[in-house]
Amino acid sequence: MSPVRDAPRDLPRPALPAEVRTVHLIGIGGTGMGSLAGLLQAAGYAVRGSDAHLYPPMSDQLAARRIPVAEGFAAANLEPAPDVVIVGNVCRPDNPEAVALWERGLPFLSLPEALRHFFLDARQPLVVTGTHGKTTTTALLAHLLTATGQDPSFLVGGVCRNSDATYRLGDGPAFCLEGDEYDSAFFDKAPKFLHYAPAAAVITSLEFDHADIFASLEDIVAAFARFAALVPTDGELWIWSGAPAAATAAQGARCPVRTYGLDGREDLHATIDGQSAAGTRLTVRPRGGDPLVAELPLGGRHNVLNALAALALGRAGGGDLAALVAALPTFAGVKRRQEVLGRPGGIAVIDDFAHHPTAVAETIAAVRASHLEASGGRLWALFEPRSNTARRRVHQAEYAACFTGADRVRLAAPFNPHGLPAAELLDVADLVAVLRRAGLDAAAPGDVAALVDDVVAGAEPGDVVLVMSNGGFGGIHGRLLARLADAAPG
Numbered sequence: 001m002s003p004v005r006d007a008p009r010d011l012p013r014p015a016l017p018a019e020v021r022t023v024h025l026i027g028i029g030g031t032g033m034g035s036l037a038g039l040l041q042a043a044g045y046a047v048r049g050s051d052a053h054l055y056p057p058m059s060d061q062l063a064a065r066r067i068p069v070a071e072g073f074a075a076a077n078l079e080p081a082p083d084v085v086i087v088g089n090v091c092r093p094d095n096p097e098a099v100a101l102w103e104r105g106l107p108f109l110s111l112p113e114a115l116r117h118f119f120l121d122a123r124q125p126l127v128v129t130g131t132h133g134k135t136t137t138t139a140l141l142a143h144l145l146t147a148t149g150q151d152p153s154f155l156v157g158g159v160c161r162n163s164d165a166t167y168r169l170g171d172g173p174a175f176c177l178e179g180d181e182y183d184s185a186f187f188d189k190a191p192k193f194l195h196y197a198p199a200a201a202v203i204t205s206l207e208f209d210h211a212d213i214f215a216s217l218e219d220i221v222a223a224f225a226r227f228a229a230l231v232p233t234d235g236e237l238w239i240w241s242g243a244p245a246a247a248t249a250a251q252g253a254r255c256p257v258r259t260y261g262l263d264g265r266e267d268l269h270a271t272i273d274g275q276s277a278a279g280t281r282l283t284v285r286p287r288g289g290d291p292l293v294a295e296l297p298l299g300g301r302h303n304v305l306n307a308l309a310a311l312a313l314g315r316a317g318g319g320d321l322a323a324l325v326a327a328l329p330t331f332a333g334v335k336r337r338q339e340v341l342g343r344p345g346g347i348a349v350i351d352d353f354a355h356h357p358t359a360v361a362e363t364i365a366a367v368r369a370s371h372l373e374a375s376g377g378r379l380w381a382l383f384e385p386r387s388n389t390a391r392r393r394v395h396q397a398e399y400a401a402c403f404t405g406a407d408r409v410r411l412a413a414p415f416n417p418h419g420l421p422a423a424e425l426l427d428v429a430d431l432v433a434v435l436r437r438a439g440l441d442a443a444a445p446g447d448v449a450a451l452v453d454d455v456v457a458g459a460e461p462g463d464v465v466l467v468m469s470n471g472g473f474g475g476i477h478g479r480l481l482a483r484l485a486d487a488a489p490g
Contacts (some may be wrong), residue, residue: 014107016117020083025049026097027088028069032111032180034058035155035167036086037067039119042169050077050097051090057159061166075100082106086114087185098186110185112195115155120175120197123153126317127196129179129227130204130246131220132359133306136298137204139334140310142168142176147327148319152176158353161332174317181223183213191223200235200255200316202309203228206245208395209356212388217245224249231255236316240305241266260308262301268312270294270304275369280304284311284325292322295329299338300366302359338367342481345488346461349480355387355470357398364405367466377462380455381406382476384469385426386415392424399426400434406466408458409435409442410451415471448474456483 023040027033028049038061041047050070054062062069070077075096078085085101085108092098101108109117128138135158142154143162151172157180159166179193179201203224208217229252231237237253239246241261250257259266266287273281279297282304286292296307307328314324333339339351348371354363360383368379381403385391391414403409411428414420428444435442445454455465467477 014105016107016109017083020045022046022048022082023084023086024078024082025086025088026073026095027051027090028062028067029054029058030088030090031058031157031166032155033086033088033090034062036111036114037062038065038165039153039155039167039169040114041065041067043118045118048082050074073097078104078106084109084114086111087187089182089185091186093186110188110192110195112184112192113188115177116195116197119153119169120177123175124173124199124317125175125177125196126152126313127177127179127193127198127201128204128309128313129181129193129201129224130240130243131207131209131356132362133204133302133309134178134180135353136303136334136337137202137306137309137313138176138178140307140328140331141313143331144310144314144324144327145172145174145176145317145319146170147330148314148323150174150317150319156334158337159335161335162330179227181220182210191227193227194223194230196230198227198231198235200237200313201227201231202238202313203240203243203246203249204305204309205240205243205358206249207356207358209389221245221249225252228253228257236312238268238309238312238316240309258312260305260312262304268308268315270308272301272304275299277370279329279370282307284308284321286321289321292325294325297329297331298333299370300362302362302366338363338370341477342485344481344485347459347484348464349477349484350464350466351477352466352468353470354468355385355390357395357402360399360468361402361405363468364403364466367464368405371464377460377464378407379405380408380410380459380463380465382410382412382451382455382465382467382473384412384415384471384473384476385428386469386471386473390470391415391417391420391426393426396427396431399431400438403435403440403442404438407441409440410454411442411444412448412451412469412473413444413446448476448479452476452479452483455480456487459484 029051048068139160145152151170152174153170154176155167181191183189235255241259260268270282284292336353341349354360432442445451
């Protein structure tokens, strides 16, 4: 039996020492934990960690920074004793390192607690939350503040292409942070963002997601309402005007609540003037201010909303709106967000992280508008139901409606199907049947090899193959690029 698991939640925890020099991270290989390790090292701490499974890109980043990592979890990894242990979400109560730190009385923190203790309390946290767009919005916010000379820190759940990094420790006051609603640790089931003490914040949208930890949309709204109440009276909370659930969550805010959107009635709004493979032309209009013409190097309505959220929060953090807008064209994007991986044989292969039905629909629409309206090619939508929500049947009807903008739809089986009862799994066969009745060319070829065979046999120059998954999708990206290149004439 684990003493950590069996201990009451309110049992006093060992106090942190007055001076911390050495830090050990349990589960250091995750995106958030690995980025935190980099931030701590940049701040001058001696950092080490452990994980059961290390893989790129985080394994490469940790190795490049010469951060020692023990493979596997063992009590011996806590020797010599660090000044503080940071416990990642991958760590369960019976993890041998969790048991050992409790038995030895070592001070420990969750990831969000560590972020606040070591970095946020001395800075101005600008926190981006919501169901959709958090990573792109946070990355864009950090880039805009950097480009306008404010030298922010940031922590993002994706690789920012401008810096090829997921984090940065700057000298400026702002800390741009992606606010995750997942629970903090096995000993703290509160959402991570409740630890982040936002000076200003955004709620991009609110829909039902994370079915493994939330029972309903109402539960999600309640969590975000707690977050909204944390923004101080001299801060600002920005919400998208098209998200009624976000407006409900914002009702308990103590600070001014402002809106952004595309309807023309918001405090900050935009009109879309044109889209192409190079991005989106738009006009940004602050309430009571002059219009500002902008070039956004991202496609899709959802990315215009992401840009408005970043501009709003950047201005709330002290940035000049005109200067922020002028910096938009220099944003290089985030890896795995409409990332063009290659064009073998004239067939574009695009990778995207979309997994929620709304994100799938918006991404399909964006890719069609940006890449296909001029060429007349076909859009292949390849989708892996991988997230804890996507694997479940809770969005069966929504998935049946979100692929309508594609010409050919190819579906993989739910990831790790043995982890859920069969009755709870997304019914891919039924989904294919519904899509076919709606007139779509839809199929579920089987494994990744069969899916690749299907695409290679049918794709033609000018087509776009959009791969959507929040995971590795069985290495399908590299397989497609290699096979399409081999099949190309000449």
